[in-house]
Amino acid sequence: MSGVPTRIGRYTVARELGSGGMGEVHLAYTPAGDPVAVKVIRNDKLDPLTRARFEKEALIARTVIGTNRVARFLDADPYADRPWLAMEYVAGRTLLACVDGDGVLPLPLAASLGALLAEGLSAVHAAGLLHRDLKPQNVIWAMTAR
Numbered sequence: 001m002s003g004v005p006t007r008i009g010r011y012t013v014a015r016e017l018g019s020g021g022m023g024e025v026h027l028a029y030t031p032a033g034d035p036v037a038v039k040v041i042r043n044d045k046l047d048p049l050t051r052a053r054f055e056k057e058a059l060i061a062r063t064v065i066g067t068n069r070v071a072r073f074l075d076a077d078p079y080a081d082r083p084w085l086a087m088e089y090v091a092g093r094t095l096l097a098c099v100d101g102d103g104v105l106p107l108p109l110a111a112s113l114g115a116l117l118a119e120g121l122s123a124v125h126a127a128g129l130l131h132r133d134l135k136p137q138n139v140i141w142a143m144t145a146r
């Protein structure tokens with residue numbers, strides 16, 4: 001973890017789940033012990049432009065509704081020293097890990113997955129947000145039915 005505090009907002013950080021161009025995503029827990037995923041802007045991305053983009057995304061993310069194909073927005077502080085956004089933790093494997101581990105998806109499964117992704121993306125677009133980075137690392141095959 002690059003200088004990430006052990007507490008972010010009311011959440012206790014447990015471990016890093018992954019990282020991307022703008023931030024790191026951590027598994028953290030609420031005071032009640034429920035898991036959440038908290039995205040924090042990377043130390044080297046605290047420039048005004050990235051902050052402004054993150055602020056806009058956090059504002060819009062709370063308006064994504066009507067789908068359980070997108071991790072639910074919970075809370076955010078885009079004005080913190082290290083701006084953060086908390087969302088529902090989705091336990092499972094990324095699509096990349098599934099394909100790397102198990103091989104290419106059978107066609108009917110790939111087609112169903114495409115339909116589910118389109119459902120999630122259309123809810124994101126309806127909220128006025130462009131994903132801009134849909135890739136197998138960002139698709140999580142949830143362990144439990146949703």
Ligand SMILES: Nc1ncnc2c1ncn2[C@@H]1O[C@H](COP(=O)(O)OP(=O)(O)OP(=O)(O)O)[C@@H](O)[C@H]1O
Binds near residue numbers: 023
């Ligand atoms: N809600 C979540 N629940 C569980 N794991 C998650 C969640 N969100 C992200 N992750 C994990 O964290 C990794 C990094 O996510 P992140 O959103 O930072 O990816 P990115 O799109 O590459 O980043 P960026 O938007 O900064 O370019 C994902 O590949 C996934 O494994």
